[in-house]
Amino acid sequence: MDPAEPGKNAAIAEPVLAPGHSFGSVTDKISAIVLTRGTGKKWMGGFAVAIALLLMLNFAITVLFARGVGIWGINIPVGWGFAIVNFVWWIGIGHAGTLISAFLLLMRQQWRSSVNRFAEAMTIFAVACAGMFPLLHMGRPWLFYWMFPYPDTMTLWPQFRSPLVWDVFAVSTYATVSVLFWFVGLIPDLATLRDRATTKVKQVVYGILSMGWRGSAKHWKRYETASLLLAGLATPLVVSVHTVVSFDFTVAIEPGWHSTIFPPYFVAGAIYSGFAMVLCLAIPLRKYYGLEDFVTLRHLDTMAKIMLATGLIVAYSYLMETFMAFYSGNPFDRFMIMNRMFGPYALAYWILIAANLVIPQLLWFSKVRRNMLSLFLVSLSVQTGMWLERFVIIITSLQRDFVPSSWGMYYPTRWDWMTFLGSIGLFFTLFYLFIRFLPMISIHEMRELVHKKEEEQAA
Amino acid sequence: MASIARNQLYGLMAEFGTPDDLLKAAQAAREEGYRKFDAYSPFGIEGLAEAVGFPKTRLPVLVFIGGLIGCSGGFFMQWWANVVGYPLTIGGKPYDSWPSFIPITFELTILCAALTTVIGMITLNGLPLPYHPAFNVQRFALASRDRFFLLIEAADAKFDLSETRDFLESLRPEEVSEVEA
Incomplete structure (x- = not known):
């Protein structure tokens, strides 16, 4: 406790913006990364790795389209393999970006200003990766438009009572709203880049994208109203998306899926893995681009605490799931949980428990939260854990359900792995392009933050 | 700077260094009786929209x-x-x-x-807008960095080149410039 300011601990006293910054200095520093810094060697190296993984994805998808989903390890009974595991994992990662940009805006959390832009970019790229998997998983992906309601010659309509159709609407709405939110946030910053462009080409491109934004007071008024409205719309949306994803499971009667705890449990898990991804991106970014003034220890500490809190909700859900399996007296549920813990996929379950529940408890210690390396490793562990969670939920429930005669095993093939690792390549390719060509921190919100700090000091 | 012919004049622009100065200037312009003017800033400033006569959006x-x-x-x-x-x-x-x-x-x-x-x-907001006279003032590029501008249009009923210039000068701006249409 700081004796001068009772009720404020050291973490709160730490600034969300290092002192000494002006409107000009934040603008120059962030726009210089895009405009004058140039393409660094480390950027090229990272981009090359990402592109290599992306090429591998292209190869895996080409073979998939040529030969069909039989090249994957899926079978009957395990019809949902890596594709659905990856889908749920990626869409969950996206949720933290929306939460930071929308929910924290409504809550007037000032610290969000310097992390929301790249968190939103993360959301869009994660949703792009997620959206790819159900399409690949369709036996005939070129007929994907059958999922949408359109007046076709057969007078058929989608079955709107099916959670899988709900999912189509939830994910496509989520993708659209995330892109809108991101673009609206970018408009004033694109204008800044246009006004500070070093070459004619940049000036024209950023000029077209910024649509002639000139910072008029009337425009700002509508702009801020629109941001607030979008935040209000995106907050319930983000909760609904993972709820609908969990309906894909929980509306079915499979043991281990058919449970009312799924919607909140999935939403908490999504935020958990999303914040882990934000930290995994923020820690190297702030170091490499020298953004320690903007993304301070306060940010990382706060995000680590959110991760810990959502992690505890996830832990509670695991506990309740296990408890209910026995308490319900349902022999299939009881068998399912025993099969998870001691069946053929027990290793995945116990690594999940270690990575998702045990290791993140280190975040109780401020030393772990404030050490970049340890925080990065814990975040990585959470992401591994969350991927395994979806693997365990999907595979173990399908693999042994009610009748032993319909049991089977699932073994991912190299095509499964190549598609999974390739989607990480797709994500990072998009992300590398983003940090090279667009401001990764919202410049106008940073100027506003400087203004607010000045007002606070004057008051 | 050479004076711009009357029919080619879009208005007069005053540059300020702080958000508070711009807010006060906009309020003063409103009290003075000007109606066709706008304020430009690198971020949204509370109360500025009301000061330029735009209290509510639909x-x-x-x-x-x-x-x-x-x-x-x-x-x-x-x-x-x-x-x-x-x-x-x-x-x-x-x-x-x-x-x-x-x-x-x-x-x-x-x-x-x-x-x-x-x-x-x-x-x-009337976007996308490929051309706006405000951009004819070179220093207006700083409106997206750290400068604050007030632009009174020549179309305003109360606009008079020398009187409006005197009024803007009285607000202690850093610079007053004529905006080509």
Whole structure:
């Protein structure tokens, strides 16, 4: 406790913006990364790795389209393999970006200003990766438009009572709203880049994208109203998306899926893995681009605490799931949980428990939260854990359900792995392009933050 | 700077160094009787829109209507498809099993409201706008960095080149410049 300011601990006293910054200095520093810094060697190296993984994805998808989903390890009974595991994992990662940009805006959390832009970019790229998997998983992906309601010659309509159709609407709405939110946030910053462009080409491109934004007071008024409205719309949306994803499971009667705890449990898990991804991106970014003034220890500490809190909700859900399996007296549920813990996929379950529940408890210690390396490793562990969670939920429930005669095993093939690792390549390719060509921190919100700090000091 | 011919003049622009100065200047211009003027800043400033005479935007009403259309249209689409267009018994449920139509109704409400928000904000703002006279002033590029501008249009009834210039000078700006149309 700081004796001068009772009720404020050291973490709160730490600034969300290092002192000494002006409107000009934040603008120059962030726009210089895009405009004058140039393409660094480390950027090229990272981009090359990402592109290599992306090429591998292209190869895996080409073979998939040529030969069909039989090249994957899926079978009957395990019809949902890596594709659905990856889908749920990626869409969950996206949720933290929306939460930071929308929910924290409504809550007037000032610290969000310097992390929301790249968190939103993360959301869009994660949703792009997620959206790819159900399409690949369709036996005939070129007929994907059958999922949408359109007046076709057969007078058929989608079955709107099916959670899988709900999912189509939830994910496509989520993708659209995330892109809108991101673009609206970018408009004033694109204008800044246009006004500070070093070459004619940049000036024209950023000029077209910024649509002639000139910072008029009337425009700002509508702009801020629109941001607030979008935040209000995106907050319930983000909760609904993972709820609908969990309906894909929980509306079915499979043991281990058919449970009312799924919607909140999935939403908490999504935020958990999303914040882990934000930290995994923020820690190297702030170091490499020298953004320690903007993304301070306060940010990382706060995000680590959110991760810990959502992690505890996830832990509670695991506990309740296990408890209910026995308490319900349902022999299939009881068998399912025993099969998870001691069946053929027990290793995945116990690594999940270690990575998702045990290791993140280190975040109780401020030393772990404030050490970049340890925080990065814990975040990585959470992401591994969350991927395994979806693997365990999907595979173990399908693999042994009610009748032993319909049991089977699932073994991912190299095509499964190549598609999974390739989607990480797709994500990072998009992300590398983003940090090279667009401001990764919202410049106008940073100027506003400087203004607010000045007002606070004057008051 | 050479003086611009009267018919080619869009207005007079004053540059300020702080958001407070701009806010005070905008309030003063309003009290002085000017109506056709605008203020430009690198970020939204509280109270500035009111000072330039723009207290309220219609956007929330439009968004509400957009949401309403998404909600009713979304529900009706599902109800028509699964009750009238292609009725099919699923799990012994009645055709009109409306609770299962709620998730998509909700998603489409959000989708239409969000699209209205963004398209509404952009079109009400008159964007995309390829040309605006304000950009003819070279220092206006700093409006997206750290400078604050007040622009009184020549079309204002009270506008008079020398009087308006004197008025703007009285606000202690860093610079007053003529804006070419």
